[in-house]
Amino acid sequence: MxxxxxxxxxxxxxxxxxxxxxxxxxxxxxxxxxxxxxxxxxxxxxxxxxxxxxxxxxxxxxxxxxxxxxxxxxxxxxxxxxxxxxxxxxxxxxxxxxxxxxxxxxxxxxxxxxxxxxxxxxxxxxxxEQKQAPLKEVLPSQLLGSRLLVVDDDRVLRSYLARKLRLEGYNVDEASNVETAIKLLKENDYQLITLDLMMHPQSGYEIFEVLKEDPMIKWLPMLVLSGRNDMKDVVRCFRMGADDFVTKPFRYEDLSARIQRMLLRHMEFALMAFNDPLTGIHNRRYFDLQLQVEVNRAQRYNEPLTLVIIDIDFFKAINDKHGHPFGDLVLQKFSHLLQSCLRNTDILARLGGEEFGVILPGITDLEAEQIMNRILEQVRREPIAQHDFFDYFITFSAGISSWNSNKSVQNWFQVVDYTMYKAKCNGRNRVLRTSYGMTRENPADLRLPSEKSITILIADDDRLLRTMLADQFRKKPYKLIEAQDGETAYRILVEDQPDICILDCIMPGMSGFEVLDRLRTEGTRAAKTQIILLSGRSSEEDVQKGLKLGADAYMFKPFSLIDVEMKVSKMLFAARSH
Structure with missing residues (x-):
């Protein structure tokens, strides 16, 4: 050292x-x-x-x-x-x-x-003479190789900063003007940008607008350098998204310390916001953001892009038979296995429960199918974990589809999700690839094994919404019942014991919360009934309240009808499978 x-x-x-x-x-x-x-x-x-x-x-x-x-x-x-x-x-x-x-x-x-x-x-x-420079600290290991962009039209200062930062262990790119900086930001992944405000012919403020509008770079930490000690500039920069503001002239040691701290804090925040605490891989929030980023990149460079959704087969049985700690271990081991089989450029995330998503840039659906089948073969062959000194094996079902620019990102995700559930319906333990031809108006028909008559209760005081939901489910052989107030919904839940209840939070007579509370208190809810709670308020407090009172799922208004249908299909399939 x-x-x-x-x-x-x-x-x-x-x-x-x-x-x-x-x-x-x-x-x-x-x-x-x-x-x-x-x-x-x-x-x-x-x-x-x-x-x-x-x-x-x-x-x-x-x-x-x-x-x-x-x-x-x-x-x-x-x-x-x-x-x-x-x-x-x-x-x-x-x-x-x-x-x-x-x-x-x-x-x-x-x-x-x-x-x-x-x-x-x-x-x-x-x-x-050469003036002695103060002793520098060694760069923290987690920051080594971090990629920075130095934007300044002063060639000497820009070169000086870039070379000093490279000596510390960073990878550094340089831009002498706004146009070059924007081009580099769109082509490369950076961890931080230093930006000079006063440049010619465009000012550094131009970059703020690009950062704000582009989902690929909007979270990028920015340190502003300015030769003007003007409070208006400081306030404007912070309001536009700057993370720090340094006035020229400055001591390099001070700038270096600020950069290190910004990078470390950004890493900490990203870990909390975008990583799943159980498995250590990315979470659904990060996955959704990166999916749009990769779609933008695929469109810009006309490259293939494939999405995979994976679900561990019979995972509920693992938890029921061996306990949740062992179920957590299976999730951790499976996450590690997926990571070890994928490229560094692939994006893996836990979407929720036992469901995982993989974004494969530059890969066609045929190539992705081969990759997933190799992973599935490895999972079949090698135990995922041990329990009571016995090897435990799992399988998974996966849906695959490549990106098509004629469809929306949301529709694409739904297509892949449907394909994964279709793989489950066809016997699980398989990888299923589909073309991107399914639309919101023509979703895949997921038939449940041994499907009997299914009853769905739609409880909402909005007559138009009830009608729209009923129309969405009429294309399947479901028995549909409607209720326009909480009292009627409670009576139907007790007497008819529907398989699914779509229950609005706010209704005349009794609210959805009150219906759930009464069902729980009086013990009159049928074991088979699963309840989706609807709310017009995007409130985490309401979500927690509904789940504690016994709701099985939660959806916020406005929602797409196909999202509700997909949620119902998943719940019904899970109920029949377990």
Whole structure:
């Protein structure tokens, strides 16, 4: 470890010296521009020259102190202040502009002489000594290889930051303008971006709009660098989504520490928000976001994309026979097996219960079918876990379909989900591939084994909604009963004992919650009846309340009718299977 730190320190010192040398070469060119003004004729040319002088002064102000040239930065700040008026010229006439330029040129001449003197002094100092850089800490192992994007139109500062960050162990890309930055953001996956606000010709604010609108990069941490210590800029940046704001000039050590902390915190938040705590793989929230991301990517590059949904066969029996701790172990072992059989670019998530989703970029449905069959063969052949010193084997059912740009992402997911349940209906322990031809109006017909007459109660005071739901289920041989108030729903639940009850939370007489509470208190609910609670409020508190009172599932309004049908099919199939 000590040797690594020593090597890093030597490399850092060498980089400090080399960066100062390159910066002084760049500064020489900038001073030549300031010392040789163009003989301007028109007011527009005067304005453009004044703005160029302001940009040069503004750049020196931000970069020179970072490389140890603090006094040069102070002088440059005063120089830039002289020419800042050039960005607010709407109220000036041609004669006024000429007079203003003349006055500013006289006022800034002494400052330009000071910049020239500082330049010469720093050149001499560079030949005599290298200032010692402070000892750096070794980058935390979880951050090694993190990919960063440095966006700044100051070539010297951009190169300096990129090279310093690479020395610490990051992978770094550079962009000198907004257009290049946006292109890189869309083509690559980054963990953080540093953004200079004041660039030419577009400002850094343009990138905020891109981040906000693109689901691929909207969660990307952003650290803003600015040469203006303006509270309006700070507030605007934070409101637009910035995670931190640093004013030039800054100490590199401070910037490095901020970047490390932002990356570590983002990793912690992502772990909590997007990972399943039991298996350690991604959760449904992350899966849904990445599904849209991969669809966008597949459309942009015209590449194949395949979705797989996997469900462990007879998992409820595992929990019932061996207990939930062993069921959890099976889920963990199966997750690990899937991960070991997939590529790093594939996206695996636990969608809920014993159901898993896999996104396979660049893979056709035929190739995905071969991959899943190999995994299924391995699962059949090798025990997933041990229980009471006995090997325990499982199987799974999987549905597969490739992306079709003529359909929606939601419909695509439903197609694959239906295909997986069709695999279960056909005997489980198999992989089933389907074309993307099923539509919302023409869903796959999932026939339950040994299907008997099924009764569905639709309890809702909204007559139109009851009619729509009833029409959705009439294409199957179901017996449909309707109730427009809670009292009627309770009576039907007790007397007719339907297989499924779709129960609205808010109804006249008795609410859905009150119906559930009365069924639980009086013990009159039939064992076979499964209840889907409907709510117009997206409230986690309502969900927990409904589930505690005995609801089997929860759906928020508005919902698609096919989602309700799919939910009912799953519940009925699970009930018959177990």
């Amino acid at each position: 000590d040797e690594n730190i020593h090597d890093y320190e030597k490399a850092s010192l060498s980089l400090e010296f080399e960066s100062r040398q390159k910066y002084l070469d760049e500064l020489r060119k900038q001073l030549e521009v300031l010392n040789n003004p163009t003989n301007t004729i028109s007011s527009d040319e005067m304005i453009e020259q004044s703005r160029e002088w302001y940009r040069i002064g503004h750049t020196i102000k931000g970069t020179a102190p970072i490389l140890g040239m603090v006094r040069m930065g102070r002088v440059a700040a005063l120089f830039a202040e002289c020419w800042e008026w050039s960005y607010e010229t709407n109220y000036l006439s041609g004669n006024d502009i000429q007079s203003q330029v003349q006055d500013c040129y006289i006022a800034s001449r002494s400052l330009l002489n000071e910049l020239q003197m500082e330049f010469e002094v720093n050149c001499k100092e560079l030949l005599l």
